[in-house]
């Protein structure tokens with residue numbers, strides 16, 4: 429979901445952007461009008477996430493998937509060795525993309541447990557001379573979220589924050605690189621956010637093409653080529669909305685409340701089940717199954733009839749998944765819980 433006030437403002441301004449007589453989609457990305465958005469969005473994001481000066485911000489294209497290759501391209505030393513933590517489908521994809529470019533050591537994995545937990549940090553087989561450690565703080569499909577930020581010492585920590593960015597305060601200085609596709613908590617798809625510690629920009633090998641190089645994007649203020657300007661404009665409005673709503677602390681409170689309610693409803697029921705270890709259940713994505721799988725389609729159909737959509741689980745895991753990103757109001761969660769309760773009553777196994 430996108431915040432309603434953001435969509436409403438975009439609708440009001442669509443044809444005539446702030447009285448200029450044209451749409452934001454029609455201006456050059458190098459025009460003064462658009463450069464205002466470039467500057468404002470960075471300032472807003474720095475304020476929201478408390479990003480220090482020695483961390484640089486870039487917006488790229490290609491989604492988080494492109495970052496699965498761009499991260500190793502930029503951070504590998506001549507040794508080309510990195511540690512990855514495997515906790516679900518997205519980190520597994522990051523591993524397989526990384527393997528094309530260098531030596532990937534899977535330092536910990538919860539594959540045997542069907543990605544229902546986070547391997548205890550004490551069991552991780554980290555290399556002291558790895559170029560970086562990569563992990564996925566929130567596994568979108570399995571609904572598994574790290575309850576801690578790993579301390580990797582001098583080895584830079586790289587995090588794919590695609591599905592939990594801006595959902596709770598984080599200490600940016602614990603990370604070497606943070607990246608996130610925009611389409612969950614930032615805005616619509618099309619842009620990918622990268623936050624990188626300045627010294628890491630120097631690592632990139634000279635043969636890496638410019639269009640994949642963090643250093644070049646930072647130098648060019650992410651205007652190396654034409655960016656998706658409308659997505660950027662909407663991201664800027666979303667940052668403003670976050671500020672108006674009370675910032676990331678407020679989002680964290682709301683997200684905690686929303687997810688706790690839904691997990692409590694699932695745990696109290698005989699029909700629904702969430703398989704994830706309670707200490708690492710995601711606040712953003714809540715997957716659940718129905719005891720009688722034959723009811724899945726009926727559940728989805730009847731939910732849709734009352735306006736509850738996009739509940740089908742990812743095709744790789746099946747079942748249902750409720751995504752509770754920042755823009756999902758608490759009333760949406762209440763409506764889902766009420767529907768789940770009624771559905772259970774109508775279909776109780778006797």
Ligand code: PMP
Pocket residue numbers: 490491492493494518564566567568569588589590591609610
């Ligand atoms: N990582 C995570 C954690 C994701 O949730 C997603 C998308 N759902 C991706 C990577 C892939 O993102 P994209 O489609 O933007 O490449």
